[in-house]
Structure formats: structure tokens, C-alpha cells
Amino acid sequence: SAVISQKPSRDICQRGTSLTIQCQVDSQVTMMFWYRQQPGQSLTLIATANQGSEATYESGFVIDKFPISRPNLTFSTLTVSNMSPEDSSIYLCSVLRDSREKLFFGSGTQLSVL
Amino acid sequence: GQQLNQSPQSMFIQEGEDVSMNCTSSSIFNTWLWYKQDPGEGPVLLIALYKAGELTSNGRLTAQFGITRKDSFLNISASIPSDVGIYFCAGPGGSQGNLIFGKGTKLSVKP
Numbered sequence: 001s002a003v004i005s006q007k008p009s010r011d012i013c014q015r016g017t018s019l020t021i022q023c024q025v026d027s028q029v030t031m032m033f034w035y036r037q038q039p040g041q042s043l044t045l046i047a048t049a050n051q052g053s054e055a056t057y058e059s060g061f062v063i064d065k066f067p068i069s070r071p072n073l074t075f076s077t078l079t080v081s082n083m084s085p086e087d088s089s090i091y092l093c094s095v096l097r098d099s100r101e102k103l104f105f106g107s108g109t110q111l112s113v114l
Numbered sequence: 115g116q117q118l119n120q121s122p123q124s125m126f127i128q129e130g131e132d133v134s135m136n137c138t139s140s141s142i143f144n145t146w147l148w149y150k151q152d153p154g155e156g157p158v159l160l161i162a163l164y165k166a167g168e169l170t171s172n173g174r175l176t177a178q179f180g181i182t183r184k185d186s187f188l189n190i191s192a193s194i195p196s197d198v199g200i201y202f203c204a205g206p207g208g209s210q211g212n213l214i215f216g217k218g219t220k221l222s223v224k225p
């Protein structure tokens with residue numbers, strides 16, 4: 001498995017502001033990802049955080065709204081920009097530890113937008 | 115696109131009872147994964163399955179990879195209060211790291 005630390009664990013934000021979420025992994029990993037879990041819903045992939053290059057976004061997610069950084073193999077950030085109440089969700093960092101599809105998740109960031 | 119249908123949506127059981135839940139896919143999967151999510155936490159991987167017909171256990175949990183490769187099952191024997199949570203099935207979504215998740219089965223256990 002992997003030790004994945006995410007912060008903040010929760011936040012309450014005002015409409016129109018931005019929040020940056022940090023993800024720190026206990027050892028180097030090639031693949032890091034950001035998922036969103038809307039209230040009472042399942043998980044949806046936002047993007048793959050690529051080290052040294054721009055993130056790869058899934059359909060429906062754009063860089064201007066969810067800019068991602070990946071400066072090294074153990075750290076990534078996700079920013080939720082110009083927030084609206086519809087952005088209220090749990091945001092989860094995850095890593096792929098071996099090549100057999102096993103994703104491991106951080107404890108998540110519970111975001112509420114007023 | 116690919117969809118996973120997970121059932122039941124929720125279960126209320128008595129401590130000590132066995133639990134069964136399942137997941138079906140609209141297309142063939144080569145991998146099935148089962149996760150559990152506790153409130154306020156991220157999903158934790160319980161069992162990974164890689165071969166049709168495979169039966170794998172993790173303590174009181176047993177999961178099976180259906181022979182049609184379009185379904186999987188998770189059983190929990192002799193449930194205890196700490197089994198409470200949401201159980202998700204998941205399968206590959208087309209690119210590495212992109213898992214498609216079912217909508218989850220919410221399990222409640224009465225002591």
C-alpha cells in the first residue's frame with residue numbers, strides 16, 4: 001500500500017474563491033491522480049497529474065478550473081478555482097502502486113462552498 | 115460509456131449475518147476491484163481480482179470474478195459493527211489509473 005497525506009482534510013469556502021489541496025506520498029510514484037466524489041455519489045477521475053508536464057484531464061474537466069501541479073514524484077496539488085456551491089465535494093488524491101490497476105487513495109478533502 | 119451497476123444500494127443487517135453484494139458491467143472487464151469507504155475517509159482497497167472465475171479472500175471477505183467477466187460478487191461473513199461503510203466495486207476505465215466505480219452499497223450493521 002502507500003501512505004498518502006492530503007491537506008486540508010476539510011474546508012468551508014466562499015463562492016468565487018480558490019482552494020489548493022496538497023497531496024504528499026511517502027515514496028516516489030510514477031502515477032498520481034485526482035478524483036472527485038460528489039455528495040452521495042461515486043468517484044470520478046478529474047485528471048492524471050504528470051510529473052514535469054501538464055496534467056491530462058478527463059472529459060468535463062478543464063485546466064482553468066482545476067489547475068494541477070506535480071513538481072516531483074511524491075507531491076501534487078489540485079486547485080479548485082472560482083468556486084461555486086456545485087464544487088462542494090470530496091476531492092481525493094490517489095496513486096498507482098503497481099501495474100495491476102491497484103489505486104490507493106488519500107483520506108480526501110471535504111470541500112463545502114457557500 | 116462503460117457503466118457499473120452495483121446492488122443492492124443499501125443494506126441493513128443484524129450483527130453476525132452474512133452479506134452479499136454484486137456488481138455488473140456493460141462490457142467485459144479484465145480486472146475487478148472492491149473498495150470500502152468509511153465516513154470522512156478515502157476508499158480502501160479490499161480485494162483485487164484478475165482472472166475469470168477467481169475467488170479471493172481477505173479475512174471474512176470473499177470476492178469472485180464472474181466467469182462472464184461482466185460481473186463480480188463480494189461476500190462478508192459474520193458481519194460486525196466495524197463492517198459499516200460504503201462498498202464500491204471498480205474496474206478499468208480505459209486509461210491507466212482511470213477506474214470506473216459503481217455507485218456503492220451502503221452497509222449498516224445493527225449490534
